[in-house]
Amino acid sequence: MRTADRLNKLPPYVFATVEQRIAAQKARGVDVINLGIGSPDLAPPKFIIDALYQSALRPDTHGYAGYYGTPALRKAISDYYARRFGVEVDPATEVQPLLGSKEGLANMALAFVDPGDYVLAPDPGYPTYSMGALMAGGEAWTMPLHEENDYLVAFDEIPRDVAAKATIMWLNYPNNPTGVGAPMGFLQDAVAFAKEHEIILCYDNPYCDLTFDGYVAPSVLQVPGAKEWAVEFNSLSKTYNMAGWRIGMAVGNAEAISALTTIKTNVDSGIFRPVQDAAVAALTGDQSWLLERNGIYQRRRDIILEWLPKLGMSAHPPKGGLYVWAAVPEGVNCEDLAMEVLEKASVWMTFGTAFGEHGAGHMRLSLCVSEGRLREVGERLSRAHIL
Numbered sequence: 001m002r003t004a005d006r007l008n009k010l011p012p013y014v015f016a017t018v019e020q021r022i023a024a025q026k027a028r029g030v031d032v033i034n035l036g037i038g039s040p041d042l043a044p045p046k047f048i049i050d051a052l053y054q055s056a057l058r059p060d061t062h063g064y065a066g067y068y069g070t071p072a073l074r075k076a077i078s079d080y081y082a083r084r085f086g087v088e089v090d091p092a093t094e095v096q097p098l099l100g101s102k103e104g105l106a107n108m109a110l111a112f113v114d115p116g117d118y119v120l121a122p123d124p125g126y127p128t129y130s131m132g133a134l135m136a137g138g139e140a141w142t143m144p145l146h147e148e149n150d151y152l153v154a155f156d157e158i159p160r161d162v163a164a165k166a167t168i169m170w171l172n173y174p175n176n177p178t179g180v181g182a183p184m185g186f187l188q189d190a191v192a193f194a195k196e197h198e199i200i201l202c203y204d205n206p207y208c209d210l211t212f213d214g215y216v217a218p219s220v221l222q223v224p225g226a227k228e229w230a231v232e233f234n235s236l237s238k239t240y241n242m243a244g245w246r247i248g249m250a251v252g253n254a255e256a257i258s259a260l261t262t263i264k265t266n267v268d269s270g271i272f273r274p275v276q277d278a279a280v281a282a283l284t285g286d287q288s289w290l291l292e293r294n295g296i297y298q299r300r301r302d303i304i305l306e307w308l309p310k311l312g313m314s315a316h317p318p319k320g321g322l323y324v325w326a327a328v329p330e331g332v333n334c335e336d337l338a339m340e341v342l343e344k345a346s347v348w349m350t351f352g353t354a355f356g357e358h359g360a361g362h363m364r365l366s367l368c369v370s371e372g373r374l375r376e377v378g379e380r381l382s383r384a385h386i387l
């Protein structure tokens with residue numbers, strides 16, 4: 001069978017490969033503790049599930065739900081941006097609901113990348129930014145994130161000829177995997193860079209409501225004039241513990257949203273109506289539970305931060321997101337370490353290079369595991385004497 005050339009350029013999605021490996025271990029009866037992915041282990045509150053259920057009971061909610069999302073959902077998203085960030089987005093033209101934000105990230109490249117075009121993607125970074133570029137026949141140009149620069153992109157290090165060929169720049173703060181937030185001044189620089197080079201600034205913000213120690217994360221759309229060049233991607237996956245439900249959104253520049261929607265109308269057929277109705281409930285209902293939920297993640301974070309140094313690893317407390325980004329001792333290969341930890345302690349952590357070559361020397365530990373299990377990870381690791 002001859003597959004398309006683009007498939008040869010595409011490495012297997014790292015988390016899919018790992019999922020298979022862990023499933024094989026579990027099938028053999030091994031009690032693996034998986035700190036690999038950021039899939040919330042807590043359920044959404046009952047009022048959101050009730051909205052799903054009530055909608056699913058109706059006979060008229062099971063057909064195709066439309067390409068553009070219900071007017072109620074578009075309005076709920078627009079109202080959320082107004083309430084949360086003080087940002088006005090027109091529900092009719094500047095909002096597009098997504099089947100989870102990941103499809104939007106990949107489809108954005110199909111809408112804006114031609115062969116020969118560059119996509120600027122942070123490294124370490126969420127793999128879909130560069131994979132979308134490759135699937136569209138373009139190239140990913142990596143923007144290294146260095147600890148010395150607080151893991152912020154250094155725009156002045158992007159060569160002018162690269163910027164000239166770039167059609168999309170991806171940024172993501174609170175950042176996966178490093179956990180840092182972006183100051184407003186940085187977002188202003190990002191918008192200025194996008195404007196100067198006429199690049200669409202795609203700001204991936206799924207962790208904006210998953211923050212610690214009182215940190216309030218901004219939206220790039222708060223920068224005056226941002227809508228001229230920016231689209232923000234957001235998601236109910238992490239904020240509302242709805243990762244499996246597959247619902248997210250793109251908001252911002254109307255022309256970019258319309259291009260993305262044209263791709264989507266040809267690829268998918270909309271979001272299951274009860275999921276949309278539940279999303280409206282999530283976005284418009286009581287938000288106070290989020291603070292309590294973030295407290296749970298923060299306590300988990302602190303447990304990891306407590307045992308990490310005893311094992312020779314170190315980390316800055318993340319400001320947001322679902323991960324601790326831990327530096328391994330000098331000279332240790334993170335991929336080898338991940339395999340050894342899996343073998344000797346039955347714990348899976350994602351090695352830093354899964355997020356790009358600049359992730360070397362790091363491991364990413366997910367907070368989506370209970371406090372008890374996280375303590376057990378610390379015990380297992382110290383018993384295994386790996387580091």
Ligand SMILES: Cc1ncc(COP(=O)(O)O)c(C=O)c1O
Nearest residue numbers: 100101102126176204235237248
């Ligand atoms: C930075 C980032 N962007 C996007 C996503 C995709 O989220 P979803 O497709 O569930 O909305 C994730 C998921 O882990 C992520 O970490």
